[in-house]
Amino acid sequence: MSHRRIPKRKAILAGAGAVGIAAAAILLPNANASQTEDDATSAPAPRTMSATSVADLIEKLAPQLGEAYGGAYYDAEKQQVIVNVVGNDNDVNVDVKKAGAVARSVQNSTSRLTSATRTLTSRATIPGTAWAVDPRTNQVLVTADRTVTGERWNRLETAVESLGAGTARIQKSTGEFKPFLEGGDAIFGGGARCSLGFNVTTQDGQPGFLTAGHCGVAADQWSDAQDGAPIGTVQAATFPGDGDFALVTYDDPAVEAPSTVDVGGGQTVEITQAAEAAVGQQVSRMGSTTGLNDGAVTGLNATVNYPEGTVTGLVQTDVCAEPGDSGGALFTQDGSAIGLTSGGSGDCTAGGETFFQPVTTALAAVGAEIGAGAGGNGDAGDVGAANAGAGDEGAANAGAGDEGAGNAGAGDAGNGDAGDAGAANAGAEGAGDADDAGAGIAGVGIPGGGEIGVGRNG
Numbered sequence: 001m002s003h004r005r006i007p008k009r010k011a012i013l014a015g016a017g018a019v020g021i022a023a024a025a026i027l028l029p030n031a032n033a034s035q036t037e038d039d040a041t042s043a044p045a046p047r048t049m050s051a052t053s054v055a056d057l058i059e060k061l062a063p064q065l066g067e068a069y070g071g072a073y074y075d076a077e078k079q080q081v082i083v084n085v086v087g088n089d090n091d092v093n094v095d096v097k098k099a100g101a102v103a104r105s106v107q108n109s110t111s112r113l114t115s116a117t118r119t120l121t122s123r124a125t126i127p128g129t130a131w132a133v134d135p136r137t138n139q140v141l142v143t144a145d146r147t148v149t150g151e152r153w154n155r156l157e158t159a160v161e162s163l164g165a166g167t168a169r170i171q172k173s174t175g176e177f178k179p180f181l182e183g184g185d186a187i188f189g190g191g192a193r194c195s196l197g198f199n200v201t202t203q204d205g206q207p208g209f210l211t212a213g214h215c216g217v218a219a220d221q222w223s224d225a226q227d228g229a230p231i232g233t234v235q236a237a238t239f240p241g242d243g244d245f246a247l248v249t250y251d252d253p254a255v256e257a258p259s260t261v262d263v264g265g266g267q268t269v270e271i272t273q274a275a276e277a278a279v280g281q282q283v284s285r286m287g288s289t290t291g292l293n294d295g296a297v298t299g300l301n302a303t304v305n306y307p308e309g310t311v312t313g314l315v316q317t318d319v320c321a322e323p324g325d326s327g328g329a330l331f332t333q334d335g336s337a338i339g340l341t342s343g344g345s346g347d348c349t350a351g352g353e354t355f356f357q358p359v360t361t362a363l364a365a366v367g368a369e370i371g372a373g374a375g376g377n378g379d380a381g382d383v384g385a386a387n388a389g390a391g392d393e394g395a396a397n398a399g400a401g402d403e404g405a406g407n408a409g410a411g412d413a414g415n416g417d418a419g420d421a422g423a424a425n426a427g428a429e430g431a432g433d434a435d436d437a438g439a440g441i442a443g444v445g446i447p448g449g450g451e452i453g454v455g456r457n458g
Contacts, residue, residue, distance in 0.1 A: 020195035047100030048079045052336055054278035057081055061099050062110075068092045070106045070111070071135030074280035076296070084138055095345045096349055106138040107166055116140045116163045117303065124159035126152050127307050128177055130355070131168070133317040135279050140168035141299055141316075143353055145176045145345050175345025175352045176282055177306055179214040179244070180326040186288030187211070187327075188226050189219025195288040197340040198271060198359065199257040200247070203367040206234065206250035207257040211327030212340055213239030214308070216246025231255075236366045240309030244342040245362035246327075259322035259370060263292050263331050271329075274359045274370050275336035285317075285356075287325025290348045295319030297338075304355050306343060314355040315339050330336025330356045337370055 049057070051074045061083065062069045070084030081101040085092050086109045096103040113133045117140055120131050128147040131140050142160055144153065160168045186193050194215035200208050209232065215222075216237025221230035230251060237246035250257065260268040263286060277283075281297045299316035319330070321341050330339035339356030346352015363369060 007041050041105060044097065044100065046080045046097070046102045046412070049081055049100065050079070050334070051072075051076065051278050052275050052283035052332065054081050054281070055276035056100060056455075057099060058083075061096065061101070063434050064095060065092055067109065067111075067428060069139060070109050071133060072101070072278075073135040074278045075102075076280050076282055082135075084135055106179060108138050112167065113138075117165050117301070118256055119163060120159055120168075121303065121310075123162070124156050124307055125310055126156060127305050128152075130177060130302060130304040130316070130353070132243055132302035132314075134299050137169070139166065142168055142170045143173050143345075145173045147176055169423075173345040173352060174350060175347070177304060177343060177353075178211065178323075179306060179308065179343035180289075180321050180323045180341060181286075186217075186324060187222045187224060188228065189215065189222040192218045193288065193324045193343065194218075194222075194284070194325065194326045197327050197329045198261075198337050198370055199259055200368040200370055201245070202235075202249060206249050206253055207255055208247055209257070209366065210340055210359065210366075210368070211246050212239045212342055212357065213244040213246045214342070215327050218249070222248055224336070238308065238365065240311045243313055243361060243365065244338055245357045245365065246260060247362075247366040247368060261286055261331055269331065269333060270335050271331060271337050271370060272335040273337070274363055275332070275338060276360055277338050277356075277358060281332070281338075283317065283319060283330055283332055285319045285321060285325070285328060285330045285341060285354070287321055287328035287341055289322045289324035290320065293320050293442065295354075298353075302355055304343065311342065311355075313358065313361060314342055315358055317354050318351070319354050320346060320351055321354045322347045330359075406453060 049451040054072065054074050058072050058081075062072075065083075068085050068087050068089055070086045072081060072083045075082055076360050083096045083099075083101045083105050084106040085096060085103050086106060092360075095104040117131055117133065120140070120142065126140075126144075126148060128145040129142065131142045133139075134141040140163070142156070142210050144156055148156060148187070157170065160170055187196050192215065194211055197210040197212075200210055202208055211222075216234045217239050220234050222232050222234070223230050232248040232250050235247045235249050238244065239246075242383075259271045261271060262268050263284070269284075277297045277300060279300060282294065283297060284292060284294050295316060295318045297317050301312075302314040302316040303310060303312045304314060315330070315338070317330070321328075321344060325341050326343065329337065330341065331337050337359045339358055340362065342355045342357050344352055344354035346354075359370070
């Protein structure tokens with residue numbers, strides 16, 4: 001596979017989200033035990049929160065904590081945000097509690113862990129390795145796949161030891177890190193098979209979709225059927241380097257492109273927003289090879305050294321994936337788009353690590369948005385217009401919640417009735433089942449196709 005960039009849009013690095021805000025290293029591990037009674041009683045009990053609220057809370061709290069901030073994660077069982085605090089400043093603990101989170105005393109600041117990842121980049125960029133900050137253990141988690149042996153293993157181990165005790169740890173993976181790209185069904189281009197991630201609207205108001213960057217550099221055009229006519233053209237792609245994402249615009253500007261994920265069995269999840277990932281967050285992945293699988297986020301700002309090159313800024317998870325799942329949707333059941341499947345090790349029998357491109361970073365880089373109603377020429381108040389506003393029953397691109405709207409919340413251009421046969425919400429009808437020769441998984445946002453995040457089996 002060739003690895004060229006398509007520089008139609010300049011990537012805008014959004015970083016690893018608010019959780020990764022850097023702070024100077026402080027190595028005082030013990031919290032102050034002499035908290036006054038007034039301080040202790042002035043802070044409220046921890047609040048019950050959703051995982052999607054973590055990034056918003058930390059975006060406000062991390063700068064306030066400054067040098068004492070050591071990362072944060074989501075405790076899914078207790079539905080609480082845990083904030084790591086370095087040092088013995090009692091006022092910091094009170095600030096955390098006032099924000100509704102739980103303060104936890106740790107050794108390593110965010111800046112120390114970030115510095116450790118830079119050291120690994122300079123000393124241990126070895127194919128088959130990956131690392132990410134794990135706030136649950138307050139360490140950098142370094143993973144080596146089965147190809148890292150002999151001198152390469154010794155080099156990695158020496159680099160980790162140089163970081164100092166308690167800063168990083170190594171774990172072995174039984175699989176092999178590689179992008180999940182394969183020839184076969186689903187979306188096709190240049191003899192390769194990938195999965196479509198999320199339908200989007202470009203800054204020019206055109207319908208398109210996001211997929212993996214290593215898919216975007218493999219072929220300029222993509223089809224919904226093997227050897228079929230192209231339905232979309234790659235406009236921007238990044239791989240390897242600062243991410244693994246691509247923007248493909250539909251060749252037909254009037255195509256229906258619903259903002260939903262088909263999770264199989266006739267069920268869909270409406271995608272209403274893009275959101276940052278949080279460690280501990282429960283997520284689901286849909287792909288054209290293995291269908292729907294669940295798991296949790298285990299690390300942020302991950303660096304993965306694929307044989308094709310190094311990719312930075314990824315989300316690490318324990319969700320399984322296999323070749324052909326590349327580009328597929330990582331999302332939450334409440335409708336937040338989180339990531340695009342990049343690659344990893346293992347499979348859905350043995351498990352392993354899987355890495356995802358953050359959707360927020362990809363959207364910022366290509367200038368697109370999820371679930372927007374841009375495009376078309378109709379006025380908001382005209383019944384039947386392409387972009388009729390919320391409340392215009394029967395409009396082709398009516399806003400979310402409109403009765404009979406075939407494309408609620410989607411970012412499409414074009415005209416037509418939402419109820420017309422072959423509209424985007426017609427499910428997999430006309431696309432074929434995974435087992436049908438030559439047909440492939442239900443297309444995403446294409447006439448006669450199904451929803452986004454394809455990958456339904458059977």
